[in-house]
């Protein structure tokens with residue numbers, strides 16, 4: 055490379071990707087930060103689009119300060135040219151390619167080595183956010199960083215020098231949003247997968263009605279300024295994310311008729327040892343509880359959703375109490391009128407890019423070592439792609455990944471002393487995540503609610519009945535066979551949504567399907583990917599005949 | 601698939617059948633390939649005879665369950681991009697005709713009546729009405745069910761049990777022994793391993809293939825369409841990558857594009873160069889596909905034997921052991937004929953075809 059530096063491609067600009075980018079850039083690595091969203095922040099710091107007249111950020115709480123620090127750090131590096139941020143880039147494949155020597159550089163003009171822009175160890179606290187929630191209160195700051203480096207096409211293909219540690223090179227292939235008809239390629243010496251996770255939603259009769267949204271969908275409506283005060287919402291499911299969603303909706307003027315949680319969160323208190331080590335998380339929980347009270351949101355625990363009602367769109371929901379085995383107690387059903395139903399059953403890590411790279415997957419998450427390295431040389435992973443655990447854990451993991459990458463790319467051992475705080479934070483947050491995991495779970499018999507005519511796979515319109523038939527009559531005993539026999543999971547989302555539901559109906563483990571393409575790719579793009587013509591995709595294509 | 605067909609025809613011949621698989625139904629290559637039943641790609645010889653027999657049997661089976669197994673007698677169209685390839689294709693088709701294959705030459709100006717979205721400028725084509733397709737996993741599951749065989753999934757065969765006189769008397773599995781006077785090795789790509797459990801060699805090896813699947817579309821590709829160079833690839837001995845686009849629409853809407861052929865052992869990692877060639881070839885045949893999205897790609901390992909013919913029939917080295925594996929890229933199509941032949945020899949009848957070319961012991965020890 056003309057500037058003699060190492061290049062890192064970070065995929066995902068959430069807390070993990072941001073923390074890693076700053077940590078690596080501060081140590082002299084050239085970073086290309088790639089994200090499908092229009093702005094940095096990921097799921098947590100997702101801000102309302104500027105211009106929607108959002109309110110000012112709320113009181114200066116710690117998490118907001120963390121975000122401001124990340125945002126400032128990013129702005130400085132963008133300015134210095136040490137980080138390049140590609141927004142609206144949907145990565146569909148990370149390819150292992152042999153490194154080539156010649157060629158022009160990434161982020162031409164990078165000159166200043168912002169050696170310590172982000173602090174070296176972790177004294178900056180980005181590995182330590184003590185999570186006081188309310189990310190949804192964030193808003194776009196006028197005059198905040200606008201990354202100037204979103205150059206499409208022209209600088210698409212880059213070549214990099216051989217890496218001293220002998221790792222192969224990588225090419226990141228990304229489709230340009232929003233049309234996703236053109237693809238660009240970014241070369242790098244190392245890759246960090248920080249693609250987070252996606253929401254798990256289990257089906258029930260009526261879940262496909264308009265008005266039923268995911269918890270994250272409700273959150274996005276809030277942050278996008280699309281929430282209409284005066285509506286009535288019910289939040290159902292399980293997991294710690296329901297709290298911020300319910301309080302966020304209430305704070306935005308929506309009447310939250312109930313927060314229906316299938317477990318009793320007080321069980322968390324039994325793991326008091328873990329909790330005691332988490333003053334920040336306890337405070338976060340307490341704050342949400344206080345907000346629920348303030349907005350008079352009834353919290354109904356040990357209940358589950360039975361059915362959503364409505365003709366054209368959602369009109370009401372029926373919930374019912376659960377017995378200790380996780381079955382609905384007959385006679386406890388109650389109907390709650392509402393026009394919005396936010397449903398969430400937790401999160402699932404994104405593993406598709408890692409699968410195509412051949413990284414080891416541990417259950418449903420990317421397997422990493424203590425330096426956040428996958429088993430494929432040159433590929434690191436951090437944040438929720440390596441396990442669901444909240445924003446603070448993602449920050450700590452991202453920071454450690456950046457620290458490790460910077461050292462390893464120059465052939466050095468990372469300096470353990472510089473990472474003690476982030477390591478401690480990660481350990482603490484992981485045990486907290488494990489404690490949450492042990493408490494929050496969908497009811498054991500949730501699939502009893504799925505009637506034979508409930509659609510389970512929305513893309514292919516496969517019902518519960520057909521899935522049960524494949525199991526009972528055709529000998530299917532796992533998700534893959536059900537998919538082959540019913541097409542459940544073969545549609546647009548490639549089973550991301552229905553896989554956990556199918557596994558539940560079959561009564562088997564949920565082993566994620568191998569999705570080698572992380573996004574649907576036009577064949578014309580695929581036909582040129584990685585070749586010299588790669589930079590002019592879409593040119594002169596005939597229109598699709600209808 | 602092959603095991604399911606053997607079970608069906610053996611049960612019909614009056615035998616009591618148990619099917620053992622370490623995975624689920626269609627968990628092997630059957631769940632990782634396509635379901636073309638092609639005669640068009642086969643030159644006159646034993647494989648073509650097996651394909652023609654199989655095609656008739658599929659048509660019989662489809663009478664009651666065409667929809668359940670997504671059987672479609674849609675026909676194949678082999679196109680020739682250049683006059684030279686057209687001449688070669690027509691000569692090839694003439695040979696097939698003498699062996700009983702229906703072939704209809706298609707002139708350039710008729711090509712677009714058959715396939716309206718084909719690229720312009722192709723030299724000509726041959727239409728093969730006997731090419732059909734099924735959905736492999738559904739076919740395997742429905743044939744198994746129709747067989748009434750005992751289905752023992754999730755059980756691995758760890759040993760082939762032999763009596764003192766050397767004859768086979770059943771199998772040992774990780775969950776108990778099963779006794780039977782006849783054991784059929786229908787382990788596909790893993791056929792060599794199962795053969796070795798009985799102390800015999802059978803040189804089945806994996807040949808990797810990728811398939812691309814598009815978003816669902818209204819029917820725009822009516823036949824199985826592929827370029828004439830495909831024929832050469834199938835019979836190839838080269839270990840190098842060879843791809844030829846076979847493009848076809850499916851009942852469910854997506855278009856399937858396949859399949860590549862490579863010998864890379866059991867390497868499951870994604871290969872962009874291979875998939876790129878599939879996409880390239882397909883868009884060359886059907887330019888509209890450039891803007892159609894690939895939703896996914898998957899790969900499988902075809903079971904192949906050095907002479908590209910399957911092993912079908914009794915193994916004289918281990919009395920009671922029968923083989924039905926090594927069908928390479930045609931095991932779905934050839935499964936019915938294979939099942940019928942195996943059932944016939946199991947029942948002591950004369951098989952419909954001469955099994956000599958398929959003898960399991962035809963390979964020298966070095967080949968294994």
Ligand SMILES: Cc1cc2nc3c(=O)[nH]c(=O)nc-3n(C[C@H](O)[C@H](O)[C@H](O)COP(=O)(O)OP(=O)(O)OC[C@H]3O[C@@H](n4cnc5c(N)ncnc54)[C@H](O)[C@@H]3O)c2cc1C
Nearest residue numbers: 066068069070090096097098145249250437438444445448
């Ligand atoms: C509704 C909701 C409420 C929450 N509330 C809280 C809370 O109160 N407290 C808390 O600690 N945590 C909360 N969380 C969790 C928190 O948002 C996550 O823990 C955190 O964002 C994870 O960070 P990450 O960097 O690992 O991934 P993400 O923040 O998920 O970032 C991943 C990024 O990768 C991008 N990406 C993914 N795939 C691709 C691709 N193929 N190509 C390009 N870009 C891609 C995405 O666009 C995204 O920006 C909440 C989450 C949700 C959904």
Ligand SMILES: Cc1cc2nc3c(=O)[nH]c(=O)nc-3n(C[C@H](O)[C@H](O)[C@H](O)COP(=O)(O)OP(=O)(O)OC[C@H]3O[C@@H](n4cnc5c(N)ncnc54)[C@H](O)[C@@H]3O)c2cc1C
Nearest residue numbers: 601602622628629630633636757788809900930931932933
């Ligand atoms: C990409 C691709 C495209 C293809 N396209 C076509 C096509 O269009 N038309 C066509 O006809 N063919 C096609 N094929 C080929 C076809 O898929 C195979 O020939 C066929 O599936 C082989 O079937 P089988 O029953 O022999 O093997 P399999 O389906 O692999 O079945 C063998 C079974 O044996 C089991 N097994 C192995 N060892 C043991 C053990 N020790 N104990 C218990 N069980 C064991 C396995 O679990 C497996 O389920 C394609 C293949 C690929 C990869």
